[in-house]
Amino acid sequence: MIRWGILSTAKIAREHLVPAIQAANNGNIQAVASRSQDSADAFAKHFGIPTAYGSYDALLASDEVDAVYIPLPTSQHVDWTIKALEAGKHVLCEKPISLHAKEIDRVIAARDKSGLVATEAFMVTYHPQWQKVRDLLAEGAIGTLRHIQGVFSYYNVDPTNMRNQLDLGGGGLPDIGVYPTVTARFATGKEPVRARASIVRDPDFGTDIYANCQYDFGSFDMTFYCSTQLAQRQSMVFHGDEGFIEITAPFNAQLYEAVDVVLHNRGHSNVEKWAFRGVNQYQMEVEAIGNRLAGKDVTLFSLESSRANQAAIDALYAADLSDGWAAV
Numbered sequence: 001m002i003r004w005g006i007l008s009t010a011k012i013a014r015e016h017l018v019p020a021i022q023a024a025n026n027g028n029i030q031a032v033a034s035r036s037q038d039s040a041d042a043f044a045k046h047f048g049i050p051t052a053y054g055s056y057d058a059l060l061a062s063d064e065v066d067a068v069y070i071p072l073p074t075s076q077h078v079d080w081t082i083k084a085l086e087a088g089k090h091v092l093c094e095k096p097i098s099l100h101a102k103e104i105d106r107v108i109a110a111r112d113k114s115g116l117v118a119t120e121a122f123m124v125t126y127h128p129q130w131q132k133v134r135d136l137l138a139e140g141a142i143g144t145l146r147h148i149q150g151v152f153s154y155y156n157v158d159p160t161n162m163r164n165q166l167d168l169g170g171g172g173l174p175d176i177g178v179y180p181t182v183t184a185r186f187a188t189g190k191e192p193v194r195a196r197a198s199i200v201r202d203p204d205f206g207t208d209i210y211a212n213c214q215y216d217f218g219s220f221d222m223t224f225y226c227s228t229q230l231a232q233r234q235s236m237v238f239h240g241d242e243g244f245i246e247i248t249a250p251f252n253a254q255l256y257e258a259v260d261v262v263l264h265n266r267g268h269s270n271v272e273k274w275a276f277r278g279v280n281q282y283q284m285e286v287e288a289i290g291n292r293l294a295g296k297d298v299t300l301f302s303l304e305s306s307r308a309n310q311a312a313i314d315a316l317y318a319a320d321l322s323d324g325w326a327a328v
Contacts, residue, residue, distance in 0.1 A: 003029075004029045004066070005032065006032040006033070006043075007033050007071070016282045017069050017282055024287045025290075030050055032052055057083075081107050088116070091116070092119055093118070094120075095121050100310065108303045117293060118303060120301055125182070126288055127284065129247060129259060143242025148220065152234045153234070155230060157229060193216055194215075194328055196213075234249065241266070247262075260276070
């Protein structure tokens with residue numbers, strides 16, 4: 001059983017990762033830390049966590065914790081991931097692990113020096129629906145892939161929310177634009193070579209609230225938009241000359257409509273559907289890490305893939321400033 005510690009009492013920890021770790025068959029939560037002892041105590045009491053610390057450093061110093069989950073604001077991810085590795089803890093860091101691809105090199109160096117596991121929390125890559133999409137594409141179920149289309153949006157104008165605070169790493173691309181990007185890369189095994197984007201920023205927050213994006217993958221294109229101030233929607237479509245694949249709940253698989261992968265042939269005369277019910281992708285992520293730490297042959301989302309994903313996001317920002325294509 002992997003003994004987990006949680007750095008922060010953030011909402012995503014409360015709603016997703018703590019329940020996932022507690023449901024996992026190979027992990028438990030030993031400790032939680034907050035900047036406030038009272039906050040840590042209340043969180044620990046609510047979830048039945050044995051130990052609460054009033055500082056993150058105190059948790060990292062504990063010899064009762066094997067691995068930590070880091071749901072801190074994005075701007076703090078790199079530094080605390082490195083601190084955790086230096087303290088001898090394996091790390092699951094919330095996405096995005098960094099706001100700039102080159103900063104992930106520091107994390108890779110710290111991982112290699114420590115010999116520990118460090119991985120970014122792209123839970124979608126552990127969900128069987130994305131394994132199914134990858135398999136369908138590999139076996140040529142839609143013929144030659146020509147285009148991927150994606151969308152991820154929600155509405156949030158709360159000025160106290162970190163997603164609307166630029167200095168904490170807020171914005172639509174860091175928060176949700178990473179998902180169409182990573183799932184396209186994961187499903188196809190390909191990397192974009194250039195990008196372009198048109199980005200709108202909130203006049204008060206300064207964060208990007210709408211981004212209309214395009215990637216050139218060489219043999220196929222991808223377009224997607226993401227927004228923090230549009231009605232909630234998410235979808236991914238992979239379109240080929242022999243058919244297309246729709247993913248109805250590609251990112252928030254437990255929360256958003258039916259979780260289906262639907263394959264249409266060219267003339268819509270045949271439709272195949274694979275339904276995924278009751279799958280907790282956060283739990284699958286946690287169990288995969290536990291299995292890896294137990295010595296099993298399990299593939300985790302690598303920091304190298306994290307760097308490639310962030311490089312694509314960096315290129316979107318650069319393209320917006322140049323009003324043209326930017327190399328990834």
